[in-house]
Amino acid sequence: MSPTRSDHDTVRTIEAQELPTRFARGWHCLGLSERFGDGRPHKVRAFGRDLVVFRGGDGNLNVLDAHCRHMGGNLAEGTVKGNEIACPFHDWRWGGDGRCKQIPYSRRVPLRARTAAWTALDQDGLLFVWNDPEGKPPPEEVAIPRIEGAGREDWTGWYWNELVVDANCREVVDNVVDMAHFFYVHYSFPTYFKNVFEGHVATQYMNGVGREDVQPPSTSGSPKMLGNTSVASYYGPSFMVDDLTYHYEGMDVESVLINCHYPVDADRFVLQYGVIVRRGEGLEGEAADETAAQMAGYIAKGFEQDIEIWQSKARIDNPLLCEEDGPVYQLRRWYEQFYVDADEVTPEMVDRFEFELDTTRPVEAWRAEVESNLAQRAAESGTV
Amino acid sequence: MVRTDERLIDGAPMQPVRCLRCSATVQARKASWQQTSLQWNAEAAGACEERPAERGERFEACGALRDSVRAAAVEGSLEVPEA
Numbered sequence: 001m002s003p004t005r006s007d008h009d010t011v012r013t014i015e016a017q018e019l020p021t022r023f024a025r026g027w028h029c030l031g032l033s034e035r036f037g038d039g040r041p042h043k044v045r046a047f048g049r050d051l052v053v054f055r056g057g058d059g060n061l062n063v064l065d066a067h068c069r070h071m072g073g074n075l076a077e078g079t080v081k082g083n084e085i086a087c088p089f090h091d092w093r094w095g096g097d098g099r100c101k102q103i104p105y106s107r108r109v110p111l112r113a114r115t116a117a118w119t120a121l122d123q124d125g126l127l128f129v130w131n132d133p134e135g136k137p138p139p140e141e142v143a144i145p146r147i148e149g150a151g152r153e154d155w156t157g158w159y160w161n162e163l164v165v166d167a168n169c170r171e172v173v174d175n176v177v178d179m180a181h182f183f184y185v186h187y188s189f190p191t192y193f194k195n196v197f198e199g200h201v202a203t204q205y206m207n208g209v210g211r212e213d214v215q216p217p218s219t220s221g222s223p224k225m226l227g228n229t230s231v232a233s234y235y236g237p238s239f240m241v242d243d244l245t246y247h248y249e250g251m252d253v254e255s256v257l258i259n260c261h262y263p264v265d266a267d268r269f270v271l272q273y274g275v276i277v278r279r280g281e282g283l284e285g286e287a288a289d290e291t292a293a294q295m296a297g298y299i300a301k302g303f304e305q306d307i308e309i310w311q312s313k314a315r316i317d318n319p320l321l322c323e324e325d326g327p328v329y330q331l332r333r334w335y336e337q338f339y340v341d342a343d344e345v346t347p348e349m350v351d352r353f354e355f356e357l358d359t360t361r362p363v364e365a366w367r368a369e370v371e372s373n374l375a376q377r378a379a380e381s382g383t384v
Numbered sequence: 385m386v387r388t389d390e391r392l393i394d395g396a397p398m399q400p401v402r403c404l405r406c407s408a409t410v411q412a413r414k415a416s417w418q419q420t421s422l423q424w425n426a427e428a429a430g431a432c433e434e435r436p437a438e439r440g441e442r443f444e445a446c447g448a449l450r451d452s453v454r455a456a457a458v459e460g461s462l463e464v465p466e467a
Contacts, residue, residue, distance in 0.1 A: 017385065141439055141440070145440065194444065194445075196442075196443070196444065198424075198429075198443075199439060199440065200440075201440055201442075203442060203444075205444055231442065233442065235440070317385075317387065318387060320390075321389070321390070321391055323391060323395065323415040323416065323419065327389065327421070328389075329386075329387055329388065329389035330389065332386070332387070333386045336385075336386055347425065347426060348386070349386075351423065351424055351425050351426060351429070352422075352423075352424035352428075352429055353421070353422065353423050353424070354420070354421065354422040354424075354445065355420075355421050355422075356418075356419060356420045356421075357419060358415065358416045358417075358418035358419035359418070360416075360418055
């Protein structure tokens with residue numbers, strides 16, 4: 001019997017519009033503030049432009065367009081003098097507010113001597129910059145939430161790293177809803193998965209269990225990892241806070257994982273991640289730092305796995321989904337709010353949406369795969 | 385451009401469900417007994433008695449709405465496709 005030909009037999013094509021020409025409105029983390037705090041200018045390429053970040057004598061971190069409005073010199077190659085950045089070309093002095101404060105060889109500063117100053121925020125050891133193509137200041141309600149454990153003695157400091165990715169940053173945001181890739185790309189095993197989008201926040205609730213087929217057999221004495229609980233929210237387009245707890249036999253390890261990025265250009269972004277771990281019983285002193293460093297290592301590996309996929313995948317605006325996939329379209333609808341003017345944000349982009357995934361079938365299939373991998377491993381080690 | 389999730393066209397549609405506690409109506413969909421999609425609007429969010437007042441605070445689910453959706457599925461007013 002030959003199948004009946006219908007619309008559903010036509011070949012599915014991958015659709016992708018041009019990359020967006022604007023960069024998302026929102027707070028973007030540029031990295032650890034201490035990295036920028038040495039009194040020297042730092043060059044950052046972000047939002048398709050060159051920026052200079054410097055800490056003035058007053059202790060404030062400032063972010064300006066890198067190119068001097070006088071003759072185009074690059075301020076990132078200049079020198080911090082007092083509270084100002086001095087251009088290496090003619091020593092024009094620019095303040096953190098974007099105004100030229102002084103031209104040592106001139107009696108007065110010309111009118112119009114103002115460059116782009118980016119609203120910056122130094123919070124919890126991290127430097128944030130506000131991007132808005134409309135040039136408006138950041139509304140209070142999209143403020144980056146404080147991270148409770150950051151800077152506290154009963155938590156470790158940040159273990160922070162960054163990677164440059166040659167892809168549009170939508171790829172990393174898609175991970176919010178992509179449960180299945182956590183099994184296939186990252187070798188984890190989700191058992192519960194839910195998304196909630198509301199306002200400028202997109203959250204992923206995910207619980208998982210350890211995978212015996214990818215873990216080295218546990219050494220005697222070290223506690224067995226039972227599973228993990230993760231609640232991860234994007235606050236705006238680029239900054240995700242993940243309250244991540246690993247459950248071990250007899251103890252929990254609490255951590256906060258940051259997954260954030262800023263666009264360099266339309267087809268490149270800087271992906272950053274950082275982790276802090278709570279010190280506690282069974283995890284005092286250096287043990288917590290070792291755990292945090294180890295976690296940072298795992299996260300690095302995880303992102304390298306993502307990057308390998310991203311570098312060869314196609315951008316796809318019309319993903320073909322099965323019912324056990326997450327809400328990719330609704331996530332992108334939420335994400336769209338950051339790419340339109342503030343007064344063009346529609347209710348559908350920000351109204352609360354919930355999606356709880358049915359993990360019954362995935363868990364069955366993955367259990368079987370883990371079993372089969374273990375059996376294969378046993379057979380191979382038996383024949384050696 | 386915002387596109388439509390084709391699963392809503394090819395599979396079960398979104399259907400209204402009224403919360404038995406606050407009477408707000410949301411759009412709900414079940415692709416199976418264990419899967420649920422809920423589309424709220426501003427009115428429903430305003431009416432919800434469990435939703436935290438503070439914006440941005442995490443809120444995984446409204447228990448009363450979950451119970452209401454379950455009841456709608458059991459009584460058949462919310463369609464659940466056969467496995």
